[in-house]
Amino acid sequence: MFEKLLEQAAKGDIDEELALSILEGAREPGNALKLFGLASKVRDETLGPDLYWSGGGIRAAVHCKIVPRCKYCTYYARGDFKLDTIVKSAKIMEDIGLKQIHLVGGANLQGYDKEVMEIVQAIRAVSDLGIGLNFGCSLSEETIHKLKGMNVFGVTIALETINEDLFSEAKPGDSLEKKKELMDICEREGIPIHAMLFVGLGGTLEDRVKLMFYVKQYSQLTNLSFSRFYPYPGTAYAGHERCSPWELATAVAVARLVLPKADLGIAAGNTADDIPLWYMAGGGNRLQGVYTADNQVVPGPGELVTRVDDEHVIISRMPVVKQYVEGMGRRISFED
Amino acid sequence: MFDRLLDKAKDSDVDKNLALKILKGARDPSNATRLFETASRIRDEALGPTILCSAGIGDITPCTLVPNCRYCAIRPKGDFGLPNLAKTAKRMEELGFRQIHLVGGSRLQGYDDEIIAMVKAVQAATGLGIVVNLGCSLSLEAVRTLKDLGILGITSSLETINEDIFRDAKPGDSMEKKKRLLELCEQEGVPIRSMILLGLGESQEDRIRHIFYAKRFSQLSHLFFSRFYPYPDTAYRHHPRCSPWDVAITVAIARLVMPNTNLGLAAGNTTDDIPLWYIAGGGNSIMGAHISRTPVTPGPGEQVIKVAEDVFIVDRMPIVRRYLEGMGRKIMF
Numbered sequence A: 001m002f003e004k005l006l007e008q009a010a011k012g013d014i015d016e017e018l019a020l021s022i023l024e025g026a027r028e029p030g031n032a033l034k035l036f037g038l039a040s041k042v043r044d045e046t047l048g049p050d051l052y053w054s055g056g057g058i059r060a061a062v063h064c065k066i067v068p069r070c071k072y073c074t075y076y077a078r079g080d081f082k083l084d085t086i087v088k089s090a091k092i093m094e095d096i097g098l099k100q101i102h103l104v105g106g107a108n109l110q111g112y113d114k115e116v117m118e119i120v121q122a123i124r125a126v127s128d129l130g131i132g133l134n135f136g137c138s139l140s141e142e143t144i145h146k147l148k149g150m151n152v153f154g155v156t157i158a159l160e161t162i163n164e165d166l167f168s169e170a171k172p173g174d175s176l177e178k179k180k181e182l183m184d185i186c187e188r189e190g191i192p193i194h195a196m197l198f199v200g201l202g203g204t205l206e207d208r209v210k211l212m213f214y215v216k217q218y219s220q221l222t223n224l225s226f227s228r229f230y231p232y233p234g235t236a237y238a239g240h241e242r243c244s245p246w247e248l249a250t251a252v253a254v255a256r257l258v259l260p261k262a263d264l265g266i267a268a269g270n271t272a273d274d275i276p277l278w279y280m281a282g283g284g285n286r287l288q289g290v291y292t293a294d295n296q297v298v299p300g301p302g303e304l305v306t307r308v309d310d311e312h313v314i315i316s317r318m319p320v321v322k323q324y325v326e327g328m329g330r331r332i333s334f335e336d
Numbered sequence B: 001m002f003d004r005l006l007d008k009a010k011d012s013d014v015d016k017n018l019a020l021k022i023l024k025g026a027r028d029p030s031n032a033t034r035l036f037e038t039a040s041r042i043r044d045e046a047l048g049p050t051i052l053c054s055a056g057i058g059d060i061t062p063c064t065l066v067p068n069c070r071y072c073a074i075r076p077k078g079d080f081g082l083p084n085l086a087k088t089a090k091r092m093e094e095l096g097f098r099q100i101h102l103v104g105g106s107r108l109q110g111y112d113d114e115i116i117a118m119v120k121a122v123q124a125a126t127g128l129g130i131v132v133n134l135g136c137s138l139s140l141e142a143v144r145t146l147k148d149l150g151i152l153g154i155t156s157s158l159e160t161i162n163e164d165i166f167r168d169a170k171p172g173d174s175m176e177k178k179k180r181l182l183e184l185c186e187q188e189g190v191p192i193r194s195m196i197l198l199g200l201g202e203s204q205e206d207r208i209r210h211i212f213y214a215k216r217f218s219q220l221s222h223l224f225f226s227r228f229y230p231y232p233d234t235a236y237r238h239h240p241r242c243s244p245w246d247v248a249i250t251v252a253i254a255r256l257v258m259p260n261t262n263l264g265l266a267a268g269n270t271t272d273d274i275p276l277w278y279i280a281g282g283g284n285s286i287m288g289a290h291i292s293r294t295p296v297t298p299g300p301g302e303q304v305i306k307v308a309e310d311v312f313i314v315d316r317m318p319i320v321r322r323y324l325e326g327m328g329r330k331i332m333f
Helices: A002-010 A016-025 A029-046 A083-096 A113-126 A141-148 A164-170 A176-189 A205-216 A245-258 A272-280 A318-326 B002-011 B016-025 B029-047 B082-094 B112-125 B140-148 B163-169 B175-188 B204-215 B244-257 B271-279 B317-325
Strands: A051-053 A056-059 A100-104 A130-134 A152-160 A193-199 A221-228 A263-266 A290-294 A304-307 A312-316 B051-057 B099-103 B129-133 B153-155 B192-198 B220-227 B262-265 B285-292 B303-308 B311-315
Touching: A002 A016, A002 A029, A016 A029, A016 A205, A016 A245, A029 A245, A029 A272, A029 B029, A029 B271, A056 A083, A083 A100, A083 A113, A083 A290, A083 A312, A100 A113, A100 A152, A113 A130, A113 A141, A141 A152, A141 A176, A152 A164, A152 A176, A152 A205, A152 A221, A164 A176, A176 A193, A193 A205, A193 A245, A205 A221, A205 A245, A221 A245, A245 A263, A245 A272, A245 B271, A263 A272, A272 A318, A272 B029, A272 B244, A272 B271, B002 B016, B002 B029, B016 B029, B016 B204, B016 B244, B029 B244, B029 B271, B051 B082, B051 B317, B082 B099, B082 B112, B082 B303, B082 B311, B099 B112, B112 B129, B112 B140, B140 B175, B153 B220, B175 B192, B192 B204, B192 B244, B204 B220, B204 B244, B220 B244, B244 B262, B244 B271, B262 B271, B262 B285, B271 B317, B285 B317
Parallel strands: A056 A100, A056 A290, A100 A130, A130 A152, A152 A193, A193 A221, A221 A263, B051 B099, B051 B285, B099 B129, B129 B153, B153 B192, B192 B220, B220 B262
Antiparallel strands: A290 A312, A304 A312, B285 B311, B303 B311
16 A cells, blocks of 8 residues: 555655655554655655765854744854854865855844845855855845845745644744745745755644645755754743654655655754664755854764854864765765 | 575575675665665564563662773762662552663672672562673572572673674673673573674674674573764773664664564664664664663653652653654553
C-alpha cells in the first residue's frame, strides 16, 4: 500500500492528499526507510549527492521589536550588534572561505528598511560576499527592489507554521499576513525566497503538508529550512514537547517529493548530530558551518572559535560537520 | 553489488569478511538505507517491535583504576550507602521499571562483597530484576553467588578489541580480566552484556572483530554501543566526536551477525539518537532513567526526582516514550 503511494509520487504527480498519506504512513519506520530511499534518489538526481557550505550566520544583527515576543523564543535576550561588529564578522567569514553570509533578525513590523540597507551597504563597501537577509517581515517592496541589485541572494521568510491559530498563539506579536505579503513581493521582484517550517510547534501533519504546498506556489522559492522545536527554559513554551528528529526527518522526506529542486536545510533546534538522519531522509544540499555568538559560548567538540571583538566570537563547526559528512562518503565544499 | 552482499547475508551465516564488506559499503547512505531495511526486518522477526525500558543506578562503587581511563570524565565516588541504594531502587520500581542496572567504578582486586551486599539490599526492598556492571571486579565465586541470587546478567565492557588502543585509552584497566569475566559468565551460565565504545580510534576491522568476539559467547544477551565524546579536562579532549552514523551502521551490521541479541545505546548517545539507532536495527531495550549525585536541571521531557540529598533520579521516560510512540512503537518495562 505504502509502496504504491511512493510509486505515484515518484512519477512527480504529488498533491496535498498524497503527500499527507505518505507523511502519515512514514511514521512507521519500515515505510520511512522506503520513503527515505526515494527522497534521497530524487535529491541526488536534482541536486547531486554532495553538499555545500551555506552562508555564515550573523545573528541578532538588529534588535527584535516584536511585542509581545514569540512565546518560544530566546532571541529577544540577545544584544544588538554594532555595525562595525557585523562588518568585522563578515570579513572573518570571507577569510574562512565563505562566499555568502546570512544576516539574521530581529524583526520590526514597522520596518527595518533603513537599518538593513545601512548594514548591506557597509558590508558592500568592504566585501563582495553574497548576502542573505532574514528580518521577518521588516522589509518593504521598495527596499527589496533596491536590494536586488546589491548581490542579495535571497530573503528568508520564516512562516514557521501555516496554521493561523497556532501562529497567533505562538507568535502573538508577529504577522502571518505580512510574511505572506513579503513572499509575494519577492516573487514579483524576482528575488529568491528562503522559507522555514517550524516542526513541533504544534498543529497537525496536515499543517506541515499545507505549508509545503503553500511555498511551492512561489517560482522564486529556492530553500525550505526545517527548525526542530526546543522548549527553552524561561519562555512561555518551556513546558512544550521537544520535537523528535523523526518528525523532522519524515517531514523533510515528504518535502523532497513535493519540492524536488529546493534546498531543504536544517535550522534552529538541530545540531550536527542531526545531519546523518536529515541527509538520509533526502535533506540537502547546504549546511551552515559558521555563525556568530556571544563570547560566553562554550565551543562543542570539533568547533573552533575566532574572536570578533570583546563581546562576540565566530564559531566554526566546519570540522565536525565535514567529519560527519565525509563519514557518509559525501563531500562538502564552498560553492564556486 | 551491495545488494548481493545483503542477499548473501540473508541467505547464510555472516562471516567476518562479509560483515566487513557490508560495513565498508554502508558508509554510503544509499547502501545504508537498504542495510537498515534488512537489519530492521531481522530485528522485528527475532525480537518483535516492542521496546523494553530499564533504569540505571550508577556510582555505586568508587573507581580505583590508576591511571584512570584517558577519555573518562566520570570518577565514581561510590559512597551510595545501602539504605540509599535500596530507597532509589524502590523509587524506580514505583516509576514502573522492572529491571535496573547497578553500575559502578572498577577495582582490579575485586568488589565481590560490596556488590553481593548491594544486590541483596535491592532484592530485600524490591522485586526488580538486576544487572551488574562493575568492570572486571568480580571473581568466580562472586559470579556464582550472583547467579544464585537470580540476577539477570553481568556486564563486562571491553570497549575495544584492539589491544593497543585499549592500553592507550585505558592504561589502568585490564582487557585480559574483562575477557576472563566474560568467560566466567559463559562457563557459569550467567547472561552476558558487553559494550563497544565507537570512535575511540578503532578501525572498521576492529569493530567487526569485536562483534564476532562477542558473538562467540552463547550467553551474550546484550551488546551496547557507546559514542565517543571528547570531554574537556580529559587527555582525549581533542579526539573527534563520534558520528551517529558510525553507531547506526555498526549496529546494523551487528544485527546481521547476531539477530537475537539486544543492541542498545550507551554513553555518549542522547535521546535524539533513538530514531536513527532504531531504524538501523537497534533494539529492543533502552535506558529510561538514571541517577545524578548532584542536583540537576531536567532536560526537555525529563523529570527529576529527589531521593536523598545526593541522589536524584533523572526519569526520561516521557520523552523516550513519545519519541518511540512517534515511530509507531510500543514500550514496556
